[in-house]
Amino acid sequence: MAPSARRAVLLLRGLAGRHGGCGAALGQRCVSAEAAQAPPPRPRAPRTSLTSPVEHTAEQRGLWYTLQPGVVQRLFSQGGVPKQFLTQCQTFAETCLMVRQPSLTLMDFIRRSDLSLPPNKFLLYGRNGCGKTLSLTGSSSTSPGPRSGGGTSRRWLPSATIEGQYDHPLDAVLWLQHFKTQNAELLKTLQLVTQERYIWSRREVTEPDTPLGELVELGIGRARYSTDCVLALTSELKRHATEGRCKVAVVVDGINTFYSPVSRYRCEDRTLLDPKYFTLFQSFMQLFKSDWKNGIVVGSIDSLANEGWRRDSHLPRYLLRQQGWEALDPFIPIPIEDYDDLEMRSAIDYYLDRHWLQNPQAGSDIGRRELAALSAHNPYLLMQVCRPL
Amino acid sequence: MATGVRVLFNDFRVPLRSWLTVNSAWGQVTGRARYSQYPPAYIKPVYLPAKLEELERSGDAKQLEYTPVRAAYNTHTSSVFHDPLVRKFTNHIMKTGNKCLARELVEKAFQEVKRVQLQKRNTAETEEEKEAIVCDPLKIFKQAVENGRPVLQLVPIKRGGVKYQVPVPITDHRSYFISMRWLKEAGREKERTIHFPEKLARELLAAARNEGRVVKKKQDLHRQCEANRAYAHYRWS
Structure with missing residues (x-):
């Protein structure tokens, strides 16, 4: 029996490992590229405990505050916010907004x-x-x-x-x-x-x-x-x-x-x-x-x-x-305006904190720079760019 | 068969009826494809930054210094988020060159995978359960493709005027192709009201768990090969 045929039979019986022997063209290549750099630890989202926008000052700029479920129910139950934002909040299991300059x-x-x-x-x-x-x-x-x-x-x-x-x-x-x-x-x-x-x-x-x-x-x-x-x-x-x-x-x-x-x-x-x-x-x-x-x-x-x-x-x-x-x-x-560097960093940290960014490179310095460039610092585009990552 | 595996099927990159030799170590085509605009001395471009670093570290870059290089495709990107397998899968999904749409569909499917898994993660109670749930769509996709790969295929061979479905071992390259093709077909088998990315996401998640249509197709093929094992010797006699 030819070696490849024997391997096939062994594989059928679950005896041989998939990755040994003749090299897998596509799969192995990506694995080696991935293993080259260890993923950095997942950062925490920068948050503020002041939930009312009235109390926010310039110190809180770029921090995230949580809207209370009662407020969310009162304000959003009949629509009035983008549907994509609502879906996102559902996925994140919380309704958070960033304190921004405007x-x-x-x-x-x-x-x-x-x-x-x-x-x-x-x-x-x-x-x-x-x-x-x-x-x-x-x-x-x-x-x-x-x-x-x-x-x-x-x-x-x-x-x-x-x-x-x-x-x-x-x-x-x-x-x-x-x-x-x-x-x-x-x-x-x-x-x-x-x-x-x-x-x-x-x-x-x-x-x-x-x-x-x-x-x-x-x-x-x-x-x-x-x-x-x-x-x-x-x-x-x-x-x-x-x-x-x-x-x-x-x-x-x-x-x-x-x-x-x-x-x-x-x-x-x-x-x-x-x-x-x-x-x-x-x-x-x-x-x-x-x-x-x-x-x-x-x-x-x-x-x-x-x-x-x-x-x-x-x-x-x-x-x-x-x-x-x-x-x-x-x-x-x-x-x-679009996000500045501080807000961009904060937004990516938030996505990482909520496990929305799963790619091991997303939190790295070069990954952040790439996200900033791809989204042109625009919040909506950033959301779109982060979709598959 | 000592140096590599001969490929019988038609590879989509080369003209019909051409026989190629696949180098087993690198999975690269070393034979000369007909109608190539490049002389055989030209090597393929290395575009992944990680791979470039590896070349420089090992000193192989020194050897390649004066080697002529083919032009890179516009899909060859040095993005840290680039993945060759996903790119290939996107190309499978693409119809009539509409890459923009194909990419969007794949991205939406990945997003859907992530949403489903994060939902599970949010409802999990203990910390260990949460950590056990894989949310990375790329990992799930790779696992799904891996689980859908067959190890044998049936090839029609004519012996004595009768065509027999003969089980033959499959190359790794083709097994990836078939797995991804099945995934794509499973995504397209749906009701009118369900969107492709949604269905694809479900199939990816099912295949990653070793369930679903793709895995069933693989098992059916294996069963068929097992049933036709009596014809196996027609491969060489």
């Missing part, structure tokens, strides 16, 4: 805002994937108040109450539910009531001095009136804030959506519909005006919120266009 700046500005004046508008902008949405998430976890998600969906109907307007009943219901879960406790403690009489139909009327919670419930229960409920709710909140009964923080992701001249919807004559006819848009856009006080507006300007043919630049003037630029003026722009 969040620190934002918290500092909010602290120093004079609430007796019209609301300050803080707009975060930056390249794709540099952490606009997550910076918003981090700061919104402390600031109570309504939080509106921009964006459009496919379900819409001509308005029942206002001629020429269009409603998004299902989106409005979703938003109202979101509002309810986020602000359930505040609605109870603040005891806000309606100040006007709303006539929905011949039989359904909301009298003055009804708690706002009931208005929200009505909108959730009766989808037909949900859009108008949102309009009523935002107007009521504006008035309550102006009269000093509550403070309102409006947090919007992709604020430039509101100033797009076209929507995804087509009229009967096949022309694209102008979003100014959306009641839902109108109700949110009145919060961005400067005719009220005791509140703040925090928004992100996102090129992905624009139409596909207008995403060339990440700068506010381009994305907001003339209309948005004039409507939001004056605002405070807060740029968000």
Whole structure:
């Protein structure tokens, strides 16, 4: 019997080792390359025990803080954060965010805002994937108040109450539910009531001095009136804030959506519909005006919120266009940059700590340098690059 | 048969019907492939940094100093995360030269493997149990390929006007190829609603545990070879 045939028979009986004898072309080559350098020990993630972003100072920059499960449940249960981030948190078995300079700046500005004046508008902008949405998430976890998600969906109907307007009943219901879960406790403690009489139909009327919670419930229960409920709710909140009964923080992701001249919807004559006819848009856009006080507006300007043919630049003037630029003026722009060296190191340490980076070379000096170069220091790209490692 | 193993099958790098000699020590093709644009004196480029260091340390680099070298492929990278076996597997998955997509699919499958294993790790109770769970997708992939490698194959040989399925030993190189081909095919056998990377990840995990379709295919092939052992002598007579 030829040697190779004998080896095959031995292998079949489980007598011979696989790696002896004639060399394995591919497998052995990689093993030898791997064994050349011993893996460095797995580092611990740099963490801070201060879980509230209000307490963070420049000393905590680049450290990771954990969001309490209750806060996560309250803020994220109805959406509002990227799905990829949620999956990642599930894998890591915790919800952690890094303290970054834009969040620190934002918290500092909010602290120093004079609430007796019209609301300050803080707009975060930056390249794709540099952490606009997550910076918003981090700061919104402390600031109570309504939080509106921009964006459009496919379900819409001509308005029942206002001629020429269009409603998004299902989106409005979703938003109202979101509002309810986020602000359930505040609605109870603040005891806000309606100040006007709303006539929905011949039989359904909301009298003055009804708690706002009931208005929200009505909108959730009766989808037909949900859009108008949102309009009523935002107007009521504006008035309550102006009269000093509550403070309102409006947090919007992709604020430039509101100033797009076209929507995804087509009229009967096949022309694209102008979003100014959306009641839902109108109700949110009145919060961005400067005719009220005791509140703040925090928004992100996102090129992905624009139409596909207008995403060339990440700068506010381009994305907001003339209309948005004039409507939001004056605002405070807060740029968000990619990771610097400190943050990059911290992010890789965190991934190593959570066992997300498994490659033995990932924690080494040359591996870190390669990760930094491949991701160009961009947080989202870093996440993508670390996928298979 | 003393110096190496003669390869009967068609290697995808060389034209059809060419007989090659595979050097057993290095697994490199030493015979001259027809239509090569390089003269035989040209050696293949060494692109892995670890291997280069080894050459320099052992002094072999001195010998190769004036040897002409072939141009490197654009897939030859000095990245520390580069793995030749994964690169080969990516090429198997690739269709119509769409390498970008193939890489993405493999990366997603690896990510899925990692997610499944980390989930297990998070739910494990004791520290020893946690440490015992392998989360490295590369290790799992290599184990899966290793477990799927057959040691025999059936080759049709014509004797007296009848074709017999004759069991013959397989080269290491081809066993890697077949194992990876089976893995790829197992990933593609799925319902419409499941995505390829997801299915591939499941198959990788199953094969690494010595279960699943790939291992079953290998065992079936071995069983067939065992059944046809009476024809084994047709290999040389």
